Amino acid sequence: MAKTMLMAYAALIFALAGMPAVAQDAADPANAFNRLLDPAAQRNPPPAEDGIHDPANAGTRMLQAPLEAFGPLPKRNSGNRVDWVGAQASGKIRPRWNAADPKESAAALDLNIVREVKGSMPDVVFPHKQHTELLDCGVCHPAIFEMQKGANQMSMAAILLGQGCGACHGRVAFPVVECRLCHSRAKKAAATGAAAVGRQARR
């Protein structure tokens, strides 16, 4: 009896000694260091661990892990964590324009549309080139955008709700966190605004 009790104690002490590491997280999960940030270790998980594939399904084990495919591709900080435009431009991937003919390539349209932005953020440059290397005009015109500069209402709120640019960005194309990719042109207005502030300061 005494012996079993001793063993129970030993086990308890062992458990307690081993506990702090667990306990610090577990004791107060309410104050975990990061509450809403996705931990780095959870990025690009293999299918069996991604929470949407069934690990008990035999086919799941045959699927490719994203990181295996992404290894040689240029990196980005969000979404798939791949710079898809860079990957295509450098020839690391060659997505077919025509499913039946690997040689056919897109007739890309090189036309930038500048949208002036309210407030402090740099203006938005919409590049037709990168888009028309992947997409037909018909996907956007007129279903998502009228084919005329300035004819479409756009705002960040609408984009985050999945309208306009948000029909693709934030779903499949690079996500909205990459502000600088869209807001890429310094404001003319901002420069003159700063100059005005400077003049006032001098006065």
Add this chain to the structure above:
Amino acid sequence: MRQRLKDGINGWAALCTMVAALLLAAGNAGEARAEYGDVVMNQSSEAAGMRPVVFPHWFHRVRYSCKVCHSDLGIKLEAGGTGIDMLKIIDGAYCGACHNGNVAWSVERCDLCHSGKPGTRTQVHQSAIQKPLAPAAASGAKK
């Protein structure tokens, strides 16, 4: 002494509960981990006794431009919006335009497409629109 042992056992129980809770938390986080752009399609699959379908955008965009599927094959830019089903697939539409044993492995490999976790609903994963819903999902409100 007996009381001490009881406390010990309670301690163990508490530890076990904590570990279980941690594991559970990790399991729940799964929803938020899926690869960006993965589409789960479950409009008819589970009701007909099959696992939901998982369509990986990243895998296909390495090989095809968006135009191939979203212009040439008439797939809508909306999870569940196209109304894909098995009959259309075996007749060569949508997934069936390629998964025909000629361009890509054929429809007989059911479990490569029907690989989703039971109970996962039709949606694109990691989307901006989905994010505000995450806390509700963590508390089990969503199924």
